[in-house]
Amino acid sequence: MDRYTIEISENIASKYRIEWNLSLNEAISLHSLILKLNIITMFRPLSETSYGISIKTLSGLKFMLINSSNTIGRQNFTIAHELFHLYVEKNPIPHICSLNKGKNNSEKNADLFASSFLMPKTAIYSFLSDEEINKKTVFTSTTLKMEQYFNVSHSALIIRLKQLKLLSESQFNDLMFNTQVKEVSKSLGYKTTLYENGNEGLIIGDYIEKANQLLEQDLISEGHHLSLINTIFYGEN
Amino acid sequence: MKTIVSKKLKQLREANGYTQDLIASYLGINRSTYSNYESGDRETPIQLLEKLSDLYGCDLILFYDEQNHTLESILSTAFRIDAIQESDLNEIANFKKAIKNYLKMNILLKNGSLHN
Numbered sequence: 001m002d003r004y005t006i007e008i009s010e011n012i013a014s015k016y017r018i019e020w021n022l023s024l025n026e027a028i029s030l031h032s033l034i035l036k037l038n039i040i041t042m043f044r045p046l047s048e049t050s051y052g053i054s055i056k057t058l059s060g061l062k063f064m065l066i067n068s069s070n071t072i073g074r075q076n077f078t079i080a081h082e083l084f085h086l087y088v089e090k091n092p093i094p095h096i097c098s099l100n101k102g103k104n105n106s107e108k109n110a111d112l113f114a115s116s117f118l119m120p121k122t123a124i125y126s127f128l129s130d131e132e133i134n135k136k137t138v139f140t141s142t143t144l145k146m147e148q149y150f151n152v153s154h155s156a157l158i159i160r161l162k163q164l165k166l167l168s169e170s171q172f173n174d175l176m177f178n179t180q181v182k183e184v185s186k187s188l189g190y191k192t193t194l195y196e197n198g199n200e201g202l203i204i205g206d207y208i209e210k211a212n213q214l215l216e217q218d219l220i221s222e223g224h225h226l227s228l229i230n231t232i233f234y235g236e237n
Numbered sequence: 238m239k240t241i242v243s244k245k246l247k248q249l250r251e252a253n254g255y256t257q258d259l260i261a262s263y264l265g266i267n268r269s270t271y272s273n274y275e276s277g278d279r280e281t282p283i284q285l286l287e288k289l290s291d292l293y294g295c296d297l298i299l300f301y302d303e304q305n306h307t308l309e310s311i312l313s314t315a316f317r318i319d320a321i322q323e324s325d326l327n328e329i330a331n332f333k334k335a336i337k338n339y340l341k342m343n344i345l346l347k348n349g350s351l352h353n
Contacts, residue, residue, distance in 0.1 A: 040339060042332060047322035053329065055336060063339075065332040207335065210342040219345050228338050235331035 001089070003105045004112050006163055012088060013116035025123040027149050030079045031204060034064070039086065040205035042232060043068040043075070054082035062086050068200035072193050073153030080114035088113060112163075119150050119160045128166070136168045143175060144185050147194060154181045154195070207232050242286070243277035245300045249293045250275075263326045264288060292326065294333030 004012075017024055020033060034041050039054075039062040046067040051074070053065045064082050066075050089106065125133070127146050132138050138161055147157050158175045161167045167175065178184075182195040211228040214220045220228075250260055261271040264285050273279040283297075290297045 040335070042335060044328045044332070046325045046328055050322060050325055053332065057336070057340065061339070061343075063332070063336050065328070207339055207342075210339070210346060214342060214345055217346075219349060228342070231331060231338055232335045235328065 001105045001109060004109045006112065006116070009109065009112035009116045010121060013113055013120070016083075016087065016117065017120075025120055025126065027123075027151060028080075028118060030076050030151075034079065034083075035204050037062070038205055039064055040207050041066060041079075041203070043199040043202040044235070045069045045200055052078040052082050054085050056086050066199070068202070069197050071153055071195050072198055073147065073151065073156065073195060075199065076118065076151050077114050077153060077156045080117050081110045083117070084110035084113040115156065115160050115163065118152055119146075119157065121164060123150075124160065124164060124166070133166070136166060137171055138166060138175070140175065140178070140184065141188065144181070144188060144190060147185075148190050151194060154178070201233060203232055239277045241303055242281055242300045243275050245302075246275045246281065246289070249289070249295070253293060259323060259326070260289070260292075262323055263292060263330075288330070291334045291337075292330040294337055296337070 014024060020037070022028060022033075041064040043066050046065075046069060048069060050067050051070060052067055055063045057063075064079065064086075066078055066082075068075070070078065085106075088109075124146065127142055127149070128138065129142075132142065143154070143157055143161070147154055150157065152160075155176060158167070158172065161175075162172050182192050185195070186192050208229065211220075211225055214228075215222065215225040250257070257271055257275070258268050261268040264271065266285070270279070274281040274285075281300075286300050287297055290299070
């Protein structure tokens with residue numbers, strides 16, 4: 001797979017926004033989107049450097065495992081990244097996406113797609129004042145507002161601004177390594193859930209619905225039903 | 238002596254990119270014991286094959302199946318894991334088990350039985 005340019009990733013992201021009936025500038029509720037697409041998604045605690053896994057079966061069914069030990073902002077980026085593997089890549093090779101994995105073109109393209117998909121260029125510009133655009137200086141308060149709007153982590157937003165050449169090198173470093181993001185965000189009245197982990201045990205998709213249908217139709221025993229439910233909720237047999 | 242089970246153990250492990258050390262640790266046994274299973278020098282206990290079928294997302298029967306067509310479909314959805322943390326293996330196995338369950342539920346809802 002060739003490495004995408006920013007322009008190519010923007011075009012692909014727009015194409016999928018249209019395909020999934022999302023307007024070109026709105027913030028995306030990823031949980032609603034994967035519910036609509038019926039991607040069976042489990043949120044389970046993995047080690048800190050693992051982000052997520054997705055699998056597409058030969059018949060086209062799609063599954064995701066998202067690390068609930070990552071922050072919510074990071075989880076959202078991972079979901080968008082995995083959407084690339086499931087929909088854009090023709091023959092995805094299932095793998096765990098992690099910090100430690102050396103990034104090949106497929107991983108880099110998935111990151112670029114996630115970035116463009118979650119934070120469209122025109123939507124980013126709509127938050128910036130003329131002064132910020134002209135001086136390549138985005139105020140911290142503006143970055144925090146955008147993070148809240150797009151539901152992404154601070155680093156994902158800052159990297160996106162750098163991609164769009166909206167930050168100087170020094171401002172990129174200042175913003176990227178700001179350790180007070182959560183505190184400042186709180187002082188501005190924003191919710192801080194983006195910067196916290198969560199969602200452990202959350203299930204999206206119709207797995208449980210199917211298990212319940214089987215029980216109602218007497219196709220499985222209560223014991224079998226319990227075992228199906230326990231697998232998806234608790235990882236038990 | 239190589240048996241069908243021992244050959245499948247090696248094929249599936251390598252297709253998923255796991256080391257013998259990692260699999261032995263996931264199964265809670267010594268690497269040398271696991272190595273004996275792959276070489277066919279010792280018979281693999283069925284409880285361990287069940288645990289491995291979860292990790293690889295396949296049915297237990299696959300370990301005994303001489304035909305390779307099922308294996309091909311499993312391998313096409315195998316993980317390539319280059320940076321796996323040992324502590325994540327149980328969650329990965331559980332994820333694959335949930336997928337296996339889901340595929341079986343679909344068949345059951347469609348046919349009323351797994352065997353139609």
